[in-house]
Amino acid sequence: MSEPILELNGLGKTFEADGNRVVALSDVSLTFARGGCHAIVGESGSGKTTLANLVLGLMAPTAGEMRFNSVALPGDRGKGHRRAIQLVQQNPLSALNPRRTIGASVRLPLDVHEIGTSSGRAARVAELLQEVGLEPDYAQRSPRGLSGGQRQRVAIARALACEPELIVLDEPTSALDVLVQARVLKLLERLRVEHGLTYLFITHDLAVVRAIATTVSVFQRGRLVESGPVEALFAAPQADYTRQLIGAVPVVTEEEARLRDAIRAGAPMPAAGPGA
Amino acid sequence: MAAPSAPAGGNKPRSKALAAFFGNPLSVLGLAIVTVIVLLSVFADWLTPYPEHVGPIGDFAAMNMPPDETYRLGTDTMGRDLFTRIVYGYQLSLIMAVVVLSIATPVGVVVGLVAGYKGGWIDYALMRITDIFLAVPPLVLAMAIMGFLQPTLMNGMLAITAMWWPWYARLIYNVTRAEAQEGYVLAAETVGASTAHILFREILPNCWPSILTKMTLDIGFVILMASSLSFLGLGVQPPTPDLGSMVAEGAKYMPDAWWLSVWPAIAILIVVLGFNLVGDGLREAFEAES
Amino acid sequence: MTREPVLTIRDLHLAFGRWGRKSNVLHGISLHVGAGEKVALVGESGSGKSVTARLAMGLLQESRATHATGSIRFDGIEAVKGGPEIARRRGNRVAMIFQDPTSALNPTFKIRGQFREVLRSAEPRLSDAEADRRAEAALAEVSIPDPARALDSYAFQLSGGMNQRVMIAMALANRPELLIADEPGTALDVTVQAQTLKLMGDLAATRGTAVLLISHNLGVVREFADRVYVIYRGRMVEHATTKQLFAAPRHPYTQALLSAIPKISGGGLPDLPERSPDFERPLIVHEGCGEPAEVV
Numbered sequence: 001m002s003e004p005i006l007e008l009n010g011l012g013k014t015f016e017a018d019g020n021r022v023v024a025l026s027d028v029s030l031t032f033a034r035g036g037c038h039a040i041v042g043e044s045g046s047g048k049t050t051l052a053n054l055v056l057g058l059m060a061p062t063a064g065e066m067r068f069n070s071v072a073l074p075g076d077r078g079k080g081h082r083r084a085i086q087l088v089q090q091n092p093l094s095a096l097n098p099r100r101t102i103g104a105s106v107r108l109p110l111d112v113h114e115i116g117t118s119s120g121r122a123a124r125v126a127e128l129l130q131e132v133g134l135e136p137d138y139a140q141r142s143p144r145g146l147s148g149g150q151r152q153r154v155a156i157a158r159a160l161a162c163e164p165e166l167i168v169l170d171e172p173t174s175a176l177d178v179l180v181q182a183r184v185l186k187l188l189e190r191l192r193v194e195h196g197l198t199y200l201f202i203t204h205d206l207a208v209v210r211a212i213a214t215t216v217s218v219f220q221r222g223r224l225v226e227s228g229p230v231e232a233l234f235a236a237p238q239a240d241y242t243r244q245l246i247g248a249v250p251v252v253t254e255e256e257a258r259l260r261d262a263i264r265a266g267a268p269m270p271a272a273g274p275g276a
Numbered sequence: 277m278a279a280p281s282a283p284a285g286g287n288k289p290r291s292k293a294l295a296a297f298f299g300n301p302l303s304v305l306g307l308a309i310v311t312v313i314v315l316l317s318v319f320a321d322w323l324t325p326y327p328e329h330v331g332p333i334g335d336f337a338a339m340n341m342p343p344d345e346t347y348r349l350g351t352d353t354m355g356r357d358l359f360t361r362i363v364y365g366y367q368l369s370l371i372m373a374v375v376v377l378s379i380a381t382p383v384g385v386v387v388g389l390v391a392g393y394k395g396g397w398i399d400y401a402l403m404r405i406t407d408i409f410l411a412v413p414p415l416v417l418a419m420a421i422m423g424f425l426q427p428t429l430m431n432g433m434l435a436i437t438a439m440w441w442p443w444y445a446r447l448i449y450n451v452t453r454a455e456a457q458e459g460y461v462l463a464a465e466t467v468g469a470s471t472a473h474i475l476f477r478e479i480l481p482n483c484w485p486s487i488l489t490k491m492t493l494d495i496g497f498v499i500l501m502a503s504s505l506s507f508l509g510l511g512v513q514p515p516t517p518d519l520g521s522m523v524a525e526g527a528k529y530m531p532d533a534w535w536l537s538v539w540p541a542i543a544i545l546i547v548v549l550g551f552n553l554v555g556d557g558l559r560e561a562f563e564a565e566s
Numbered sequence: 567m568t569r570e571p572v573l574t575i576r577d578l579h580l581a582f583g584r585w586g587r588k589s590n591v592l593h594g595i596s597l598h599v600g601a602g603e604k605v606a607l608v609g610e611s612g613s614g615k616s617v618t619a620r621l622a623m624g625l626l627q628e629s630r631a632t633h634a635t636g637s638i639r640f641d642g643i644e645a646v647k648g649g650p651e652i653a654r655r656r657g658n659r660v661a662m663i664f665q666d667p668t669s670a671l672n673p674t675f676k677i678r679g680q681f682r683e684v685l686r687s688a689e690p691r692l693s694d695a696e697a698d699r700r701a702e703a704a705l706a707e708v709s710i711p712d713p714a715r716a717l718d719s720y721a722f723q724l725s726g727g728m729n730q731r732v733m734i735a736m737a738l739a740n741r742p743e744l745l746i747a748d749e750p751g752t753a754l755d756v757t758v759q760a761q762t763l764k765l766m767g768d769l770a771a772t773r774g775t776a777v778l779l780i781s782h783n784l785g786v787v788r789e790f791a792d793r794v795y796v797i798y799r800g801r802m803v804e805h806a807t808t809k810q811l812f813a814a815p816r817h818p819y820t821q822a823l824l825s826a827i828p829k830i831s832g833g834g835l836p837d838l839p840e841r842s843p844d845f846e847r848p849l850i851v852h853e854g855c856g857e858p859a860e861v862v
Binding site for chain 1: 610611726755756757759760782784786789822823824827828829830831833834835840
Binding site for chain 1: 458459460462463464465466467468469470473477478481482484
């Protein structure tokens with residue numbers, strides 16, 4: 001459990017355009033244990049999306065390095081790394097090609113990485129669909145008739161098809177309704193345990209973090225503010241910013257409200273003022 | 277096979293698009309016009325009264341006859357049946373349109389896809405070349421090319437093709453730029469799919485509605501352009517029946533022998549209108565689909 | 567309560583489509599919002615909550631494909647079908663704020679011009695100087711630090727939170743009696759969202775504005791509202807004060823929603839079906855939440 005799958009050492013990303021320098025991520029050092037669900041939390045501009053893009057190899061870091069299974073991750077990814085690190089996106093409506101069938105979308109990674117025999121791939125697609133709770137006959141359908149939750153399940157099946165070690169989940173349930181979200185989170189949790197997957201769970205929803213994550217890293221304006229096991233963070237958040245974030249969560253039970261207010265009391269909310 | 281258990285079928289959008297197309301009387305009218313013209317052109321040898329009038333023959337006894345019982349639309353200065361020659365003019369126009377578009381479209385589409393997806397200097401280089409072509413008025417460009425070359429059918433098609441592909445490049449470039457932002461492209465990238473797969477299997481299928489709509493509209497415009505060139509004497513040469521040359525030739529005899537230019541002109545109008553109506557109908561149908 | 571509620575909706579039905587292919591969207595929605603009251607209408611996507619708000623605003627285009635029956639009463643104005651009539655007569659007395667403030671503002675004009683336009687829709691003869699004075703006051707009221715500078719900005723130059731406040735200031739500039747907020751700040755960060763809700767709550771308290779909040783987020787509803795309607799597939803299923811609803815939800819659908827929401831106090835996630843036939847059970851009204859009797 002404690003063997004690290006991904007290590008970030010002094011990772012940084014600075015964008016430069018037209019003489020403007022924007023530091024999106026600065027000096028981040030973190031170690032992610034294999035088999036965990038690691039939440040990356042922050043508001044817009046916190047750098048959490050940049051971090052995801054760096055891990056996925058969609059952009060190259062400007063400082064520091066990443067190690068995957070103790071081997072340095074190159075900026076230009078080979079097929080092996082592409083296969084081992086997968087992505088589930090936020091918006092299920094755009095994540096599936098409207099003019100390709102569900103089956104074609106799920107099959108793509110099998111063809112790209114030549115997984116199984118070409119005749120066995122249709123059967124594998126059916127298996128994957130069942131694994132995420134969809135009937136095998138969805139393979140022939142267009143994504144147009146599917147609900148957001150069903151589409152997100154297809155996207156998860158597609159990521160699973162790669163037999164990845166690490167999946168970056170970029171706000172995977174924030175576009176879904178509450179009841180659907182609960183089921184998709186359950187599915188993700190089950191798959192993690194059954195397949196020994198590691199998740200990098202990008203989110204702004206602290207309640208979701210509490211429900212599913214094993215560790216949390218809080219980001220603010222490109223910097224790592226606080227990181228630790230999820231229980232410890234909710235029991236005794238160290239950084240003022242973390243307390244502020246938890247203090248702003250809209251909650252639905254008395255118990256939550258007490259916890260939140262206690263945490264908020266540790267760090268008074270800033271007045272609604274400039275720069276918001 | 278598992279029984280179709282879950283709700284909401286997958287092919288509904290297509291039937292919605294069909295319903296939208298056929299629910300519009302103008303699209304149906306356009307389709308009818310196009311069908312009649314295509315059938316006439318394909319079976320011209322059997323459907324025209326004087327198929328031999330295509331060639332360089334003359335019947336001086338029947339010169340410049342106004343429309344009557346024998347020659348429904350009258351005869352030309354060589355005594356040839358105008359209806360027959362218009363039908364063969366359609367045939368030639370359609371062949372030209374098909375040839376021009378079947379070269380211009382793939383070229384333009386590939387340029388647009390690559391430039392739109394790759395970005396960077398490839399985008400810059402390809403799109404500047406495209407812009408240069410687009411900056412010159414089409415007819416002027418075609419005339420310039422024809423000035424260098426012999427006015428033959430082949431060269432006419434070449435000239436029109438040269439000025440036609442940039443429009444497809446521009447169109448597909450814009451569609452590709454938008455589609456490249458979609459999550460399914462990112463998904464294909466993170467899965468490790470090749471650029472060729474992403475361009476031709478992921479993005480291209482989403483360009484088809486735009487391509488088909490534009491091609492349909494363009495058949496009419498290519499015919500118009502070809503007619504304009506031959507009207508100016510830069511296109512197909514006699515005795516090949518061409519609608520543009522027929523209008524130009526007949527204009528010399530206005531207004532006495534009005535039928536010489538009026539019928540071919542109306543013929544051009546009808547074919548352009550027909551393809552435009554179908555193109556507009558397709559556009560609306562594709563919009564209804566999504 | 568002795569006065570008639572600011573907004574009363576009774577037995578509202580709505581269907582889209584024509585030639586027998588009608589799909590029913592609302593099946594008899596009733597709700598009311600009184601002066602100074604903060605009421606929430608909560609439901610999932612596709613439940614009909616937003617379409618109800620748009621009908622009440624008269625923003626729904628009336629066409630042969632739209633079939634609405636029932637009653638929408640705004641401050642004594644009866645408009646069965648919403649539509650242009652209510653839109654015209656409600657004038658500036660009803661205001662609406664939307665989910666994404668940046669897209670609701672025109673990107674090609676400075677805030678100053680847009681604000682003048684809003685103010686002049688109520689008072690066409692307002693001078694530039696007077697309009698700007700009022701705009702600055704309105705922006706200061708929503709805690710914008712430098713109103714004059716904000717007026718000379720374009721929407722894209724301001725942050726999401728600032729735009730949201732500009733939207734609220736505009737919405738409230740003409741002192742509306744009713745404010746309808748459709749998922750305000752959902753596109754924004756939680757801290758900004760919290761500020762937005764606080765601002766709306768203050769205005770209800772100090773000015774007696776009636777606020778109808780449309781939301782899918784039960785947490786936001788609990789923070790903000792006095793009273794809650796829960797809508798499911800075009801039908802009201804539960805109506806209660808916020809205290810009653812969150813302490814003891816009685817409808818199976820509301821119960822499922824509440825238990826499906828992850829909690830910051832822990833407890834993981836419950837095993838729940840996505841849909842259950844129990845969710846279709848009839849409306850449950852808690853004590854003290856009946857229809858106002860004096861509506862004629």
